[in-house]
Amino acid sequence: MEWTEASIYTTSEGVELLCGKLLDLGINGFAVEDARDFETFLEETTPHWDYVEDSLMALKDAETRVIVYLPKNAQGVQTLAAVSAMVRELKSGDADGRMGRLEISCGSLLEEDWENNWKQYYKPLRVGRHLMVVPSWEPYEKQEKDILLKLDPGMAFGTGTHATTRLCMELLEQSVKPGCTLLDIGCGSGILAVCGVLLGAAHADGVDIDELAAKIAGENAALNGVSDRTHFVQGDLTDKINGQYDVICANIVADVIIRLCPSIPQFLKPDGTFLASGIIDERSVEVEKAIEHCGMTIAERREEGGWVALRCRFTEE
Secondary structure: OOEEEEEEEOOOOOHHHHHHHHHHOOOOOEEEEOHHHHHHHHHHHHHHOOOOOHHHHHHHHOOOEEEEEEEOOHHHHHHHHHHHHHHHHHHHOOOOOOOOOOEEEEOOEEHHHHHHHHHHHOOOEEEOOOEEEEEOOOOOOOOOOOEEEEEOOOOOOOOOOOHHHHHHHHHHHHHOOOOOEEEEEOOOOOHHHHHHHHOOOOEEEEEEOOHHHHHHHHHHHHHOOOHHHEEEEEOOOOOOOOOOEEEEEEEOOHHHHHHHHHHHHHHEEEEEEEEEEEEEHHHHHHHHHHHHHOOOEEEEEEEEOOEEEEEEEEOOO
16 A cells, blocks of 8 residues: 655644644554754764764754655545644644644645645545535436535545545434524535535535635535525634524534534524534543533434544433
8 A cells, every 4th residue: 555644844842732633633643753852862872873874963953743644545635634624723823833834745745736636536425325425527427316415625624535524424414404504613625514405404504714614615515506505604613603503513523522512502403413523432432521511412423434423412401
């Protein structure tokens, strides 16, 4: 199997937080090259050497980076998109620049180069009973009972190939009722919001901290002819949201879902449904406790490839 080596450039201060975010995405295959650590290594070991090779000495002045290793397949490309979205979110909140430039390079390819290269791996995909996710550039002959979702995710997370998105779409298929309203928190490409409307929701709102994601989501709504029933904004979680919804979905990461939980009852209609995905199985117990602490109950738990999605209910007493 071929692998992609993706370098995320940061600072010594930023390494711990960045590595924690990668673990939240379920990525364990990474290495750290920290110039500060290498200086310490040289100080402690050089007295015992006659010389140090130039290639090693070069690391002393190298920019700190976290190196991620991903398979060269559809799953790897989708994970790389998730990493990119996470890095952009970190960068948007790093006003002081303490985490460095927070940019990604992939071997000899820069981020803008692989923006289009990944398309070779993205093919029509069936999800659940009737949903069919089709890349906008791929031909597909619609079958009877297909609900066709055309998508061009660009640099935003959400193509349907990742287990977290598929699990959430499967739960949406059984949760969306004709005429209901939906909120997608961390909407990425807009796949879940658009999916909800195609399944029968009267209206879907989406919010994402990444301005580019909100733009791409709007374009995908137009691609599916549902612009008049969707609305996407840039914002942090629910800070730009008003009203209540029948269904709320959040395909993010465990820590963000835990932070989001106290706000959910405020925006969820009585007897509404909250769908939480993007949770690695090691963190699922923490998320479930946070959900139950806010007065919701776990109605269904689905797992795939080490990822967990939850369907939760909130009933007003």
